[in-house]
Structures are given as structure tokens and as C-alpha cells.
Amino acid sequence: MTPASPTVANVDVQLALSLYQQMVLIRRFEESAIELFAKGMITGSTHPCIGQEAIPVGVCSALEPSDFILATYRGHGAALAKGSDPARLMAELLTRSTGCCRGRGGSMHVCDAQKGVLGTNAIVAGHIPMAGGAALASKLRGTREVTVCFFGDGAACEGETFETLNMAALWKLPLLFVCENNGYAISVTVSQSQSTPDIADRARGFEIPSWIVDGNDPLAVRDAALQALTHMRSGGGPAFLECKTVRWERHSAFSSGKYANPEEAQRWKTVDPIPRLAAALRDAGIGDAELEARTTAAASGVVEAVRFALDSPQPAAESVFDGIFAEGD
Amino acid sequence: MSQAIGEALREEMRRQPELTLLGQDIGSYGGTFGVYRGLFDEFGSERVRDGPLCESATVGFGIGLAIRGVRCVVEIEFIDFATLALDQIVNQAAKIHYFYGGQLTVPLVVRTPIVSRIGMGPQHAQSLEAWFMHIPGLKVAIPSNGYDAKGLLKTALRDNNPVVFIENVSLYNSKAEVPEEEYFIPFGASRKLREGSDVTLVAISGTVPDALAAASLLAGEGISVEVVDPRTLAPLDTAGIADSLRKTHRMVITHDAYRTCGVAAEIAQRMMESAFDYLDAPITRVTGLDVPIPSGPLHRSVVPDRDKIASAIRSLVN
Numbered sequence: 046m047t048p049a050s051p052t053v054a055n056v057d058v059q060l061a062l063s064l065y066q067q068m069v070l071i072r073r074f075e076e077s078a079i080e081l082f083a084k085g086m087i088t089g090s091t092h093p094c095i096g097q098e099a100i101p102v103g104v105c106s107a108l109e110p111s112d113f114i115l116a117t118y119r120g121h122g123a124a125l126a127k128g129s130d131p132a133r134l135m136a137e138l139l140t141r142s143t144g145c146c147r148g149r150g151g152s153m154h155v156c157d158a159q160k161g162v163l164g165t166n167a168i169v170a171g172h173i174p175m176a177g178g179a180a181l182a183s184k185l186r187g188t189r190e191v192t193v194c195f196f197g198d199g200a201a202c203e204g205e206t207f208e209t210l211n212m213a214a215l216w217k218l219p220l221l222f223v224c225e226n227n228g229y230a231i232s233v234t235v236s237q238s239q240s241t242p243d244i245a246d247r248a249r250g251f252e253i254p255s256w257i258v259d260g261n262d263p264l265a266v267r268d269a270a271l272q273a274l275t276h277m278r279s280g281g282g283p284a285f286l287e288c289k290t291v292r293w294e295r296h297s298a299f300s301s302g303k304y305a306n307p308e309e310a311q312r313w314k315t316v317d318p319i320p321r322l323a324a325a326l327r328d329a330g331i332g333d334a335e336l337e338a339r340t341t342a343a344a345s346g347v348v349e350a351v352r353f354a355l356d357s358p359q360p361a362a363e364s365v366f367d368g369i370f371a372e373g374d
Numbered sequence: 375m376s377q378a379i380g381e382a383l384r385e386e387m388r389r390q391p392e393l394t395l396l397g398q399d400i401g402s403y404g405g406t407f408g409v410y411r412g413l414f415d416e417f418g419s420e421r422v423r424d425g426p427l428c429e430s431a432t433v434g435f436g437i438g439l440a441i442r443g444v445r446c447v448v449e450i451e452f453i454d455f456a457t458l459a460l461d462q463i464v465n466q467a468a469k470i471h472y473f474y475g476g477q478l479t480v481p482l483v484v485r486t487p488i489v490s491r492i493g494m495g496p497q498h499a500q501s502l503e504a505w506f507m508h509i510p511g512l513k514v515a516i517p518s519n520g521y522d523a524k525g526l527l528k529t530a531l532r533d534n535n536p537v538v539f540i541e542n543v544s545l546y547n548s549k550a551e552v553p554e555e556e557y558f559i560p561f562g563a564s565r566k567l568r569e570g571s572d573v574t575l576v577a578i579s580g581t582v583p584d585a586l587a588a589a590s591l592l593a594g595e596g597i598s599v600e601v602v603d604p605r606t607l608a609p610l611d612t613a614g615i616a617d618s619l620r621k622t623h624r625m626v627i628t629h630d631a632y633r634t635c636g637v638a639a640e641i642a643q644r645m646m647e648s649a650f651d652y653l654d655a656p657i658t659r660v661t662g663l664d665v666p667i668p669s670g671p672l673h674r675s676v677v678p679d680r681d682k683i684a685s686a687i688r689s690l691v692n
Binding site: 113144145146147148149150154156157158163164166168171172173174175176177178179180181182183185186204205208209211212215216368369370371372 | 392394420425426428430431432433434435436437438439440441442443444446461462465466470471472473474475476477478479480510511513534535
């Protein structure tokens, strides 16, 4: 079933345009990362979130700057949507010394503490309890900010996810679980891995309010996130969003194999969040020139980011021992 | 020793208003081994926080607090259960500061007891300290008496890095002079528990009382044993231990942990690298046996004791 098209009737058109531009930025950023990987400029691998841009963009548009996010190795979009500088992020993907993590983390471990990005993580579900602890810190301090934890359908099966759902519900923590259900854990499909049709069913078992949304519609994601945040900021405890999306690309640029039949891959194009939002914006009276200008601005930002990264040096070999431990107390 | 650990926690909780303890049975129950007695009454359920039995998420929550600047102590009730939290300790806590380029710090202490000497069976008896010493990014303390335990824990609670703090339950009731005034023991400084000239006996955690007893026994036989406790394994006081070896020219290392890839192997290799020319004999290990540790009295044949240590030293010296 093709979901209903997004409509911008109920939101500020300028906001919708901004979401559009962010999605294009993330798309171009990830396409550039794949190109750079193919040229041997990115070591190891890189895990693009192409096709899934609507989720981080929709969720982060509902957040305040003081809120925190933690995400997965497929988390470049989340970091960008939370406000990370594309240049320093791209430099990190290329492990340059100007990267946000000084070139130590690479594609899967990025962090931007000043923007509230408390890290992306390469252990499936490893960041989920940490997100719980970050939310507990807010609760102990009595402060307003919330923590958002992005994770995939694969992580939904890990024990730490259940442990954290339990603790977050028990302690009524301001923690938003955002499941990016893209249908695959490397090659294993959700039909092979999930015992119930919806991952959000897990939240119900812990009496955590949940929403299932079209994860390819940033406005729908934003709307659900705003409802969840209202619940959380009023002291209601955690909330859970399951965002149904698709993974267009292979698991990672390094991975082999094809996971979808051609008809399925063709269907994905019909739910691509970028043209869908463009169509909605046109319906709301935005002209092609404005959309083109937004696309150009996003694309040139990525070109600049790539140039900055390529112009930056790799960390010096003798720095390899630096920073194992923090100084002072 | 358990009281000294509780005092260190109490002092630092009074000084650091956000310092939070997470674990199971640490609240009004006072801890499985009574270490937390009185803390719940003084600091309440928010800061002395009992939670569900899930080691992995409990450590993960501790890391999450720590990266937000809330210093945290997580207890894992037996070190054997650290197996359930290894991802959080090894892949997360140890690496976060490094791979995020120093943006986040992890002021976290994971306290965990070894229960190697009371025969609780193979899943409640292991000495797994070498696992943590193996991981860059972790500090590892393993005190053998109340004085050291308090001073080391105070230091750990002022450190901005993850510390695995390992306590042997067999030492909890041991007595030591603990000063009234505040003191700190730096990591990476071994302690000479007994002066000697014929052999250096490096003893770790629960083996220390037996090591001292063996040294006393051998003194009556005319063998002078210097007993050195590393106190921390990461960092390890390689230079201090080597200094002792340069004086005595012989070394025996003892610990309860399994022999293969145990801490003794690492210390012996470091001595070869730093003081090989001073060795008059090969370095000897008196360790736990490479077997699952059985329940009941049979467990005593697995761990070192005074006589096994003394026997190894006699063979080395004579």
C-alpha cells in the first residue's frame, strides 16, 4: 500500500522547505560518501541512510537545541539533522584530523557534543542503555531536555533494548525511542526476525505510548514526535516511535549481495521522501525555482564539505596514543 | 575492608552532590556483602539507586550518566556476571573518550567482587581481572586491604575515566589501619608489603594474606621474601616491580585467576623486557588452575594457598 502523500497544509511552508533542504543535504552527503568510499578515501565501510532521511529530519525538527540524540552507525543523517557541521562530519568520515572526532571515530562513530549529538555507535543496540542514562541525568537534575535514541529493526531484537525499555518505563525517563524500521538487518528481513508485525508492540508491553508512522514522510514523523515530546516534557515518561521506511542501499558500502527483488526496489522509489515532499510543496504553491534553489544550496554545502575534508590531513601517526584517557577530574 | 570501601563512597557522595550509585540490592538491603550499609539512609533512593537485574543496561546507564557529567558507580554483584556487561565495559566505556576525539568523558567506576575462595561453584568463583587489564582505555584497581581499598577508591572517584574496581570478598573482613584524615593512593604505584632480599613475591588480591603467611613461614627457614602488591593492574607499576626484582634476582607471581593468559604472564614478560639480565632463575607462577572452579571443598585445590606459594619459592631459591 502506498501511503497517503504528505501535505504541508497544516505546517509552515518555510519549515517544510527547510526539512526538504535538510533531506537533500543528507542525500547528497551520503551519495558523496559512497563515491569517496569507492575511490578508497573512506576506510572500513560507510553505512548510508539514503531513503531514510525523513526520520532524523522529522524528529530533530521537533527538538530543542538542548536536547540530546544518540544514533547508530547509520547515523550521519541524525547528526546533520541535529545541526552538525557537514564539513567536520565529512572530514570525520575520511578520518581527517579536522573531523568532529579528530579522525579517530570514522564513519560509524561520530559525535558532536556541542550540538547534543552524544554519539553514533557501531555496536547494534549498544547505545540504547547509554541513552537511558543520559535521560536519567536530566531526570536527576530536574531539567527539561529529552534524549532521543535512534535504532533499527535489528537493534529492536537485542536484549539491551528490552532492558532499557523496562528501566525507562520504570523510572519514567524523558527518553524517546525512535525505531527506524527499514526492513533489513544486513540481509535478514523483518519477516525473519520479528515475532509481531509491528516493533512498536514491544513498547505496549512496557506501557510506553507508541506511534507507528510513515517513516518516509518527514511531516508525519515530525507530527508524531511532537506528540511524543509533549507527553515526555510533561513528565509522562518515555515514548516510542516506529518509523516504517526502506533501506535502498546495501547494508554498507562494503557489503555484498542484493537483498530485494527488482519489483520491490522499484516500489521503494515511489516512497522516496524527497520527491514526495517536493510534490507536497508544489501543491502548497512553491515553485520549481525555489525547490531548485534549495537543492542547489544543499548540494553546494556538500561539495564544500568534501573539499574541506579532502584538504585536511590525516592525524599524525605519532598521535595514536593521544586521548586514551581524559586528564584531570 | 568492606567498611573502608563504604567510607570512601560516603565521603565522595558528601563531596560530590551528583555522584550516583547504580546496582541491585544496594539500597536498603545494604549490598550483597554489606558494603553500602548506611548509604541509602543518608543519600536516599535517587542516588543509591536499586534497579532491575540487567547488568548490561545498568552499566550502560552508568555510562550515559557519566557522559552527561554525572559521576556514577555501578556494582556488578559478582565479577562472573560482568560477562553480561562486557559490551558496555569493553566496547563503550573504554573507547568513548578516544573514538569521539575527547568530546565525551566517562567518569564511571564499575565495582565488582571476586568470590574465589568460598566454594560457590564455577559461575561465582572466577578472577577475571586480566580481561579488563587487556583492554586499552580501562583502569583496573585490585586492592588487597582496607587502607589501599579506600585510598584507591577515593582516587577512582576523582578520575574522569572508567575504572574497574575489583575486590576479593575473602578480604572484606580483613582489618587494616585506616586514617581519619582524607588520603588518596595514586594508580600505578605498587606497595611493598614486606621487605626481603632473596625473592620477590608479587601477590594480587585474595592471594596477599597467603603470600604474607608464606613469607613469614620462609623467614623461619632463612629465606627472605619481599612481598609486592601491584594494587592496580592498569596502569601497572612495571618499574616498581622491576626495581624489586633487580634487588632479589628472583620472582614468583601469585593470583587466584586462571593460569593461561593471567596477569602473571604479563608481569613476567614485562620483567623479561625490563630486567632480564638481573634474573638468576626463571620467573615462577603460582596461580589458579585451568579448570572450571568446582563447588565445595574441592575449590581449595584450585586456588593458591600458603603452602603452594612457599613450596614454589623453596624450589626457586634452592
